[in-house]
Amino acid sequence: MTPQRPCSRTSGTDRSPPLDRAPRRAHGKPIMTANATRTSVRSRHRAIQLQQVDAVMHLKTLLLRARLVVDGFLSGLHRSPFFGFSAEFAEYRQYVPGDDVRYVDWKRYGRSDRLQIKRFEDETNLRAVLLVDGSGSMGFGSGAWSKYQYAATLAASLALLFEHQRDAVGGAVFDGAVRTWLPPRRGRRHCRHLLAELEHAQPGGRTDLQGLFDWISQHVRRRSVLVLLSDFLDACERDLAALPYISAAGLDV
Secondary structure, eight states, X not given: OOOOOOOSOSSTTOOOOOTTSOOBOTTSOBOOOHHHHHHHHHHHHHHHHXXXXXXXXXXXXXHHHHHHHHHHHHHTOSSOOOOOOOSSEEEEEEXXXXXXXXXXXXXXXXXXXXXXXXXXXXXXOOEEXXXXXXXXXXXXXXXXXXXXXXXXXXXXXXXXXXXXXXXXXXXXXXXXXXXXXXXXXXXXXXXXXXXXXXXXXXXXXXXXXXXXXXXXXXXXXXXXXXXXXXXXXXXXXXXXXXXXXXXXXXXXX
């Protein structure tokens, strides 16, 4: 008696492909599913991003690296969003021809039938403070570049972007203490000075975030945005618990 081949289907109407094989077209080539397509696109995009980062980091100076990052960011904008930003409202004043109509209070106009614009306490726009961890752990990295070099490049790029927006920017390099400090100011010369300090700093020592926050609360009195760049390797819960107190003092981290 000839042995019967086992049936590959559980029923006569079930024509689904075997579980261990991907769906295939009639000519034998596999069908690319939506999930596989998305994964492939993400992988290619990630590879391109890594190549771009590597190209940026190979530039000789911090200024060149930061310029390339910022120029690429600005060229991708269809319309510049860099209009004035002010943290503290001060008063109203009468509108005069030539004033920016974006600052007209239209609700107030509807009530009083008078065009008035908002004035702000700080006309230097945004105030930003870049805090870069220069502790010993930042001297290490997974490739040719250290964590500090990546952090300094990001900080320098933000500094140039703030300069482009005519915002006041300052910064500090810290470990167990604040090593270098430049208060927020506007202008190209000040920004270049900040980039030079970032470029010349060498990682060393241990991180003391609690000491940094105490120092900042004493030296940054005006409302500012703080950008903290660190690997947080030595951070503890006590350090991070101080963040709400920093925010309560008018400093956004």
